[in-house]
Amino acid sequence: MFSIFKDKLQSVQDNLATSFRGLKATEPSPDSTRKHPVDLNAGADLLHKYQTEWQELHQLAEENALAAQKVDVRVGALHGEAMRQWNATTQLTAGLATLPKLAAETDKIVSQMEELQTLVAAVEGSLLELADAVERKELQERQLESRFQLALHREKRLAQLDSLRAKLSEGHRQKVADYEKEFEKKQKERQETFGKAFEEDLATYKQTGVVPSIRPVLTSGPSLEEVELEVDTEALDNLLEE
Secondary structure, three states: OOHHHHHHHHHHHHHHHHHHHHHHOOOOOOHOOOOOOOHHHHHHHHHHHHHHHHHHHHHHHHHHHHHHHHHHHHHHHHHHHHHHHHOOOHHHHHHHHOOOHHHHHHHHHHHHHHHHHHHHHHHHHHHHHHHHHHHHHHHHHHHHHHHHHHHHHHHHHHHHHHHHHHHHHHHHHHHHHHHHHHHHHHHHHHHHHHHHHHHHHHHHHHOOOOOOOOOOOOOOOOHHHHHOOOOOHHHHHHHOOO
16 A cells, blocks of 8 residues: 555656756747647646656555554554453463472471371370379379368368458457547547637637747657557467367
């Protein structure tokens, strides 16, 4: 298609050049013009020829454009097919590259199976040892039964000891509570005494304008930290001796 279009275009150019040269070479002189009449249809024929060739060239150009579109579609299809084949080749190459790793993994699995067989043999030996251990355990259970009875007796004694401790603690708590009540009572009495003395001093100050001297505070009885409670440990000693 392209070669035909090129040949036609070259032919039109050659004809145009030849026609112009012929016209210039055969330009009639004034005398000859008067002698020979001009053929007015010669230009029309030449124009018709060129128009015909131009239409043929235009048609060839359209055909070439359609052919180019078809070629473009075909090239696109070939490119897509080439890309698919390239991707398939890439995947195949990647798969082949993993073959050494797959072989190594297979060898590793085989080695693990051998280790598993060794482990199974070890488990069988352990089962035999377990049977012997069960017999020893039955003997130990009988021994533990006697120890359990002894532990029950010990727990009973400990429970009695805890009960006794609770009683002693309750007695101690009651004594502390009684002392706190007595202490609070004395504190209240002291506060009342101080309040009364303050009122007397205030009255004296109002009458005389002189602040009375501060009287020393007399403390009666020990503080709470100085109190020592007597605990009867005779019952506890008797329990521990049993």
